[in-house]
Amino acid sequence: xxxxxxxxxxxxxxRLIDNPALKKAYEISNELNTKILCVYIFEDxxxxxxxxxxxxxxxxxxxxxxxxxxxxxxxxxxxxxxxxKLFQGNPKNIFFYLIDKLKIKILIWNKRYExxxxxxxxxxxxxxxxxxxxxxxFDGSTLVExxxxxxxxxxxxxxxxxxxxxxxxxxxxxxxxxxxxxLAIFKQINGTINLNHIKKNEKWTGKFNEIWQVGEKYxxxxxxxxxxxxxxxxxxxRDFIFVDGTSKLSPHxxxxxxxPKFIWHKIIKNSFEDNNYGExxxxxxxxxxxxxxxxxxxxxxxxxxNMKSSFNNFNWINNLENFQKxxxxxxxxxxxxxxxxxxxxxxxxxxxxxxxVASFLTKHLLINWQFGADWFHDTLVDADTAVNYSxxxxxxGCGADAAPFFRIFNPITQGKKxxxxxxxxxxxxxxxxxxxxxxxxQPQNSKLKLNYPMPIVDHNFARKRALTNFYKLKKNL
Numbered sequence: 001x002x003x004x005x006x007x008x009x010x011x012x013x014x015r016l017i018d019n020p021a022l023k024k025a026y027e028i029s030n031e032l033n034t035k036i037l038c039v040y041i042f043e044d045x046x047x048x049x050x051x052x053x054x055x056x057x058x059x060x061x062x063x064x065x066x067x068x069x070x071x072x073x074x075x076x077x078x079x080x081x082x083x084x085k086l087f088q089g090n091p092k093n094i095f096f097y098l099i100d101k102l103k104i105k106i107l108i109w110n111k112r113y114e115x116x117x118x119x120x121x122x123x124x125x126x127x128x129x130x131x132x133x134x135x136x137x138f139d140g141s142t143l144v145e146x147x148x149x150x151x152x153x154x155x156x157x158x159x160x161x162x163x164x165x166x167x168x169x170x171x172x173x174x175x176x177x178x179x180x181x182x183l184a185i186f187k188q189i190n191g192t193i194n195l196n197h198i199k200k201n202e203k204w205t206g207k208f209n210e211i212w213q214v215g216e217k218y219x220x221x222x223x224x225x226x227x228x229x230x231x232x233x234x235x236x237x238r239d240f241i242f243v244d245g246t247s248k249l250s251p252h253x254x255x256x257x258x259x260p261k262f263i264w265h266k267i268i269k270n271s272f273e274d275n276n277y278g279e280x281x282x283x284x285x286x287x288x289x290x291x292x293x294x295x296x297x298x299x300x301x302x303x304x305x306n307m308k309s310s311f312n313n314f315n316w317i318n319n320l321e322n323f324q325k326x327x328x329x330x331x332x333x334x335x336x337x338x339x340x341x342x343x344x345x346x347x348x349x350x351x352x353x354x355x356x357v358a359s360f361l362t363k364h365l366l367i368n369w370q371f372g373a374d375w376f377h378d379t380l381v382d383a384d385t386a387v388n389y390s391x392x393x394x395x396x397g398c399g400a401d402a403a404p405f406f407r408i409f410n411p412i413t414q415g416k417k418x419x420x421x422x423x424x425x426x427x428x429x430x431x432x433x434x435x436x437x438x439x440x441x442q443p444q445n446s447k448l449k450l451n452y453p454m455p456i457v458d459h460n461f462a463r464k465r466a467l468t469n470f471y472k473l474k475k476n477l
Contacts, residue, residue, distance in 0.1 A: 018176035066215030110140030332455035
């Protein structure tokens with residue numbers, strides 16, 4: 001094998017099964033009788049939303065370690081050298097260094113769609129092709145490339161229902177690819193950094209070790225458990241915060257440890273309509289991830305700009321003291337506080353709880369959605385940029401396909417509806433553990449002496465204030 005190696009660039013696709021870039025590298029490697037150089041780059045970004053958040057760094061470090069082991073297990077020539085070479089800096093400079101040193105002629109990667117990385121990839125591909133290098137790119141993170149999901153007039157779609165219907169009716173989801181039987185991995189070069197480069201808050205993220213198992217094999221194990229035990233009742237159980245009724249696959253999807261196409265074909269019957277309600281509800285969530293990616297392509301600045309420009313003149317208050325109390329789970333509303341504590345303690349939050357705490361921040365406290373979205377980006381292990389920021393805009397009412405602003409969750413009634421007995425609340429707020437369901441959602445009414453704060457804002461007052469501000473905005477348009 002004297003031919004130059006094929007370079008494959010891994011990003012949010014840390015898996016062996018259904019990895020089109022890896023599959024193509026494997027095929028060319030066999031055809032040309034050459035080896036594969038596996039590369040991961042720690043890139044620098046300008047915007048906070050495209051940088052790896054603190055919680056995500058914990059996950060990424062473990063995911064890279066596990067992926068390196070999985071690659072090594074497939075290597076034809078076993079050795080103690082790492083299979084995945086880690087670099088830091090500008091991909092263009094790193095690639096030209098490797099091209100010059102190893103005479104590389106073929107580079108392969110799966111596409112990504114976050115704004116800065118997406119544009120960087122387009123520019124990089126052009127530069128490399130001008131140098132007569134062969135660059136091959138694939139879609140490895142969505143069911144269908146978002147630009148291909150269009151309406152009857154070939155227009156791009158900004159409404160989820162229309163996007164979902166078009167995807168289901170007009171597209172055949174490609175079947176997932178098998179993992180390679182073996183790989184000839186090029187290891188005779190060192191990366192410029194190692195995993196110790198990932199600096200994370202061990203005091204905070206250390207507890208995640210007891211909660212999460214990271215890597216492709218655990219993603220597959222978790223998915224299989226979900227299929228056997230939870231999916232049939234998913235449409236019913238997913239909203240009840242105290243029930244373990246969701247898949248918790250979001251961080252695995254975010255880092256590409258399992259692919260949406262793989263999930264789709266494990267669930268889908270002959271057609272979407274042939275699946276039961278639980279299966280359909282879960283598949284709709286997988287489509288929602290594609291839709292969020294579609295929105296980021298249509299609104300490249302959705303991480304900091306309102307998709308509805310009318311909200312540019314909204315009268316946010318942005319009280320930093322209240323924002324701090326929201327982050328710490330000290331608002332005086334048990335469901336809000338328990339949800340924020342769940343986020344801090346686990347790096348994850350139930351989806352229903354995410355909507356409720358986002359509504360509280362943006363509508364009860366009138367704090368700009370970007371404050372909350374940035375906090376989630378830093379503290380969630382599944383901090384997908386498109387999903388996170390588009391979801392915050394959806395709740396705040398300023399998204400392209402948004403819930404109406406006047407939909408203001410009452411945190412007390414939401415608690416009674418989705419955590420009636422307070423099982424979830426008591427798990428994260430120990431001082432309320434002795435309250436019954438009559439008092440758990442309004443502990444201030446209890447006769448017990450509790451070390452728990454009064455509400456930082458009255459619900460009725462906050463609702464009226466939010467609606468007044470919203471109607472002022474509409475009036476001035």
